[in-house]
Amino acid sequence: MAEQPMSGQPPAGLSPAVRAAFERHLARADAEGALTQAVGLVAEGVGAESVLLDLIVPAQRAVGDKWATGRWTTAQEHAASHVSELCTAAVAAAAGRPHGPAPAGEVVVACVEGEWHTLPARILCEVLRLRGLHARFLGGDVRTAELVSDLHRSGPEVVALSCILPARLPQAYQGVAACHRAGIPVLAGGPGFGRTGRWADALGADGYVRDAPGAADLLMAQWPPHLRGAASVDTGSTEEYAWFLGRRPELVRRTAARFATPPGRESVPTADNAGYLLDCLAAGVFVDDPQVFTDCLSYFAEFFAARTVPPTVLTAVVATLAESMQGPRRFAAHLEAGQRSLSTSAGRAGHQPHPPPG
Ligand code: B12
Secondary structure (H helix, E strand, O other): OOOOOOOOOOOOOOOHHHHHHHHHHHHOOOHHHHHHHHHHHHHHOOOHHHHHHHHHHHHHHHHHHHHHOOOOOHHHHHHHHHHHHHHHHHHHHHHOOOOOOOOOOEEEEEEOOOOOOHHHHHHHHHHHHHOOOEEEEOOOOOOHHHHHHHHHHHOOOEEEEEOOOHHHHHHHHHHHHHHHHOOOOEEEEOHHHOOOOHHHHHOOOOEEOOOHHHHHHHHHHOOOOOOOOOOOOOHHHHHHHHHHHHHHHHHHHHHHHHHOOOOOOOOOOHHHHHHHHHHHHHHHHHHOOOHHHHHHHHHHHHHHHHOOOOOHHHHHHHHHHHHHOOOOHHHHHHHHHHHHHHHHHHHHHHOOOOOOOO
């Protein structure tokens, strides 16, 4: 399944000054200022889709960078994200519904189970509505059973499934399989499916698109969508994943002990991080691709470096896991790949050329 071409154009009509002003509102968690600016742009005639995609999305990505690099606390990130959510709702409400005939039938937009990044899916839903589709947002962390019950009640033409964290790929698979059992195709999206959507393909999604405008273009051009995906998840993966689920609490406990930050360093939430790392490892085994785990280690390396946690903490965590998970073949192989990626990046860091004198 080839990725659909992106139609999200680079920010068009909004000047850097406008975007910087919005980022300042987010930095101060100034909801009133942000709402006045965002809704004011719509009132001035800037397209609501452009305000969502060229103002709110880049500002929210910048929020992510500031948090990931330790310049912002988690509380600052939460406050700014909340303001972005308020603005998304207000911009969509200010735009109203487009006129003209809409394709019959509904798109249900849902975040996979365990996925609390609601803003990307919410923006997708609003963009689909702005383009004239009937789209309905089910929210974050949509349990598979709840999704199934909604599908049987409402009978949509397609489910747009959002996965931001690769750690949630096994849950995404449950969602895709449940939709298929109900005869409903799935359009997958979000960075959790991999940069080119290859994990969406492995899970049997019927299409993958990287962003909201691409999804709107695709659905408008090929309505109604069809079932065509075929999952490549094999029994080896599902058996090892089941093995993992039985041991997860014990593994989180052991790994969390290793995550403990040395005295004098900024503390990091150990159990959450341990759980996330383990879930990424298991998700990689599920789709049989060690890159899920090695990408996750890169994320942690950056996260720790920004918080002056020594890289040896991560090496020790992976070594502890390798000792504790010697049985299942794929877990062992993915842990070995993780250890190799850590020593390669440590080697690169150790061979940085010295800056020229003076
Ligand atoms: C805000 C935020 C949160 C908020 C979410 C608030 C909310 N209501 O949404 C909260 C605080 C809950 C959160 C929690 C966590 N987060 Co967070 N978060 C972010 C942040 C800063 C912004 C996300 C966002 O809104 N981006 C802007 C969106 C709108 O842009 P976009 O992705 O381009 O959107 C498009 C596509 O995604 C696409 N799309 C999305 N879904 C779909 C579906 C379909 C069908 C289609 C077609 C398209 C599509 O369309 C969108 C519009 O065009 C990102 C950083 C970042 N750079 O994104 C981290 C980030 C995603 N989080 C991260 C992490 C690790 C976590 C936690 C695990 C942290 C922890 N240890 O607890 C938890 C996990 C919570 C959970 N279980 O879900 C990491 C993920 C790293 C990784 N790759 O593994 C990131 C990348 C931060 C980082 N650099 O470290 N987070």
